[in-house]
Each structure stands twice: as structure tokens, then as C-alpha cells.
Amino acid sequence: xxxxxxxxxxxxxxxxxxxxxxxxxxxxxxxxxxxxxxxxxxxxxxxxxxxxxxxxxxxxxxxxxxxxxxxxxxxxxxxxxxxxxxxxxxxxxxxxxxxxxxxxxxxxxxxxxxxx
Amino acid sequence: xxxxxxxxxxxxxxxxxxxxxxxxxxxxxxxxxxxxxxxxxxxxxxxxxxxxxxxxxxxxxxxxxxxxxxxxxxxxxxxxxxxxxxxxxxxxxxxxxxxxxxxxxxxxxxxxx
Numbered sequence: 001x002x003x004x005x006x007x008x009x010x011x012x013x014x015x016x017x018x019x020x021x022x023x024x025x026x027x028x029x030x031x032x033x034x035x036x037x038x039x040x041x042x043x044x045x046x047x048x049x050x051x052x053x054x055x056x057x058x059x060x061x062x063x064x065x066x067x068x069x070x071x072x073x074x075x076x077x078x079x080x081x082x083x084x085x086x087x088x089x090x091x092x093x094x095x096x097x098x099x100x101x102x103x104x105x106x107x108x109x110x111x112x113x114x115x116x
Numbered sequence: 117x118x119x120x121x122x123x124x125x126x127x128x129x130x131x132x133x134x135x136x137x138x139x140x141x142x143x144x145x146x147x148x149x150x151x152x153x154x155x156x157x158x159x160x161x162x163x164x165x166x167x168x169x170x171x172x173x174x175x176x177x178x179x180x181x182x183x184x185x186x187x188x189x190x191x192x193x194x195x196x197x198x199x200x201x202x203x204x205x206x207x208x209x210x211x212x213x214x215x216x217x218x219x220x221x222x223x224x225x226x227x228x229x
Contacts, residue, residue, distance in 0.1 A: 035217060043204055045220035091159065103172050104149065104218065106159035 003027065004092050004107035011112045013082045020067070021077040021110050023092030029053075032096035034075040035104070036066065039089040048090075051075060082114045118143065120209050120221035128227045134195040137224045141188050141209030147171070148190040149218060150182060153204040162205075165190055166212055194226075202228045 005024045013019040025034065036048040051059045051066045059066045067076040079086055092107045121140045129135050141148050150162040161174035165184035182192040188209070194201055204225050208218035 037220075042222070043225070044222045045206060045208070047217045047219060050217050103161045103164065103174065105161065106151075108158045 003105045004094055006092055006107035006110050008110045011110055013114055015084060015114055015116050016081055018078060018080045019082055021090050023075045023107060025073050025075060025094045027096040029096040032094055035093040036077045037091045084114050084116060087112060087114045120207060120219055122207050122221040122224050124224060126225050129197050130229050131197055131199060133197050136191055136193045137205055139190045139207030139221060142219055145209035145211055146188055147210045147212045148184055149208045150192050151206045153206060197228045199228050202226060
């Protein structure tokens with residue numbers, strides 16, 4: 001099974017509206033971390049938000065929030081008040097395992113286009 | 117504080133050649149990870165170094181190797197280049213703990229002809 005699944009091929013949102021980008025994950029570990037990154041056309045990966053598996057509250061960072069549903073193994077990213085500059089690829093990633101088995105695994109990504 | 121830097125930004129090589137890419141992490145960061153990004157395979161983990169030691173490794177052939185120096189700078193080497201090695205190679209640094217966020221560099225775009 002894939003560790004990180006992002007099934008939405010492409011998303012469109014109107015400027016100033018909110019959008020949810022879906023991410024489901026698969027791990028048997030109790031301790032893990034979930035990340036979201038943004039990759040604009042320039043190619044650089046930009047860290048957005050982090051959620052630890054033991055965190056009881058959903059993470060928030062400015063306009064970004066993570067809707068963490070542990071039982072469903074989902075970690076959806078919510079972007080509020082979309083801006084034109086939010087148009088980019090968005091990657092969900094998970095770090096699980098310990099020691100030599102610990103690494104960051106990325107999903108395939110979702111393209112978000114913000115319409116004016 | 118300066119971000120992660122990668123050199124060169126663009127590289128064109130021919131099949132059979134070898135290439136060395138360089139990554140300078142954020143000052144104070146001791147962990148450096150390398151990733152390969154292609155349209156078909158997405159982002160794939162290559163390896164991670166921490167304090168000059170390879171901490172873990174992805175599922176890539178032995179042609180891909182790396183090292184880390186005492187100042188945390190890292191290099192990755194690809195020998196006997198193949199057309200399929202054409203990709204964006206991203207380097208990321210972090211403080212070291214597995215659950216710290218990783219900060220990425222701008223990447224090196226390698227084209228193999």
C-alpha cells in the first residue's frame with residue numbers, strides 16, 4: 001500500500017475562497033509526523049505546516065490549517081482566503097519509522113490553481 | 117540566516133559520465149537529505165546524512181552515492197549516468213531530529229543526453 005495518497009489530480013479555487021487538499025496515509029507506527037509542502041513553478045519546496053501523531057490539536061500556521069483525523073488516517077490541508085500566489089503543487093509527506101528506517105515519504109502531489 | 121544552497125543549479129551531461137552535486141545546509145543544521153524528483157516517479161528519497169554518517173538510504177542503485185563533511189555540507193555523486201537520471205535533485209536540511217521540518221534548497225536540474 002502507498003504510504004501517502006493524494007488522489008485529487010488538480011484543484012481550482014476562486015481567489016479569497018477556502019480550499020481543502022486531501023491526503024491519506026498508511027503506517028503501523030504509533031509515532032509519526034505529517035508535513036505539507038508547497039512547490040511553485042520555480043521548483044523550490046516550501047514547508048507549510050507540521051502535525052505530530054500525538055498532537056491533540058490540529059496544527060495551524062497563518063492561512064494554513066491541517067485537518068488531522070487520526071482514526072481515518074487523513075491529514076487534509078485547508079487553505080483559507082486563497083491568493084493568486086497559492087497556485088502551486090502541494091505535497092503531503094510523512095515521516096515514520098525509527099533510526100535507519102526513518103525517512104520522509106512524499107505523496108504524488110496536487111496542483112492547485114487559484115482563479116482571479 | 118541564509119537558506120539551503122545547491123550548486124550548480126543546472127547541469128547537462130551525457131550518458132556514461134559522472135556528476136557531483138553540492139549542498140550547503142542552513143547554518144546549525146546537521147542533517148542533510150537528498151531527493152530525486154521526476155514527473156513519473158515524483159519525489160523519491162535518496163539518502164540522509166547526519167554528522168558525516170549516512171543515517172538511512174532509499175531504494176536507488178549503487179551508482180548514487182553521497183557524503184557529508186564536518187561542516188555539514190554534503191555532496192552527492194552519480195556515476196555512469198543514464199538517461200533516466202534526468203531529474204530535479206533536491207537537498208534538504210534540518211536540525212537533526214526526525215520530526216523537525218526539512219528546509220529545501222532550490223534544486224539542481226540535471227539533464228542527461
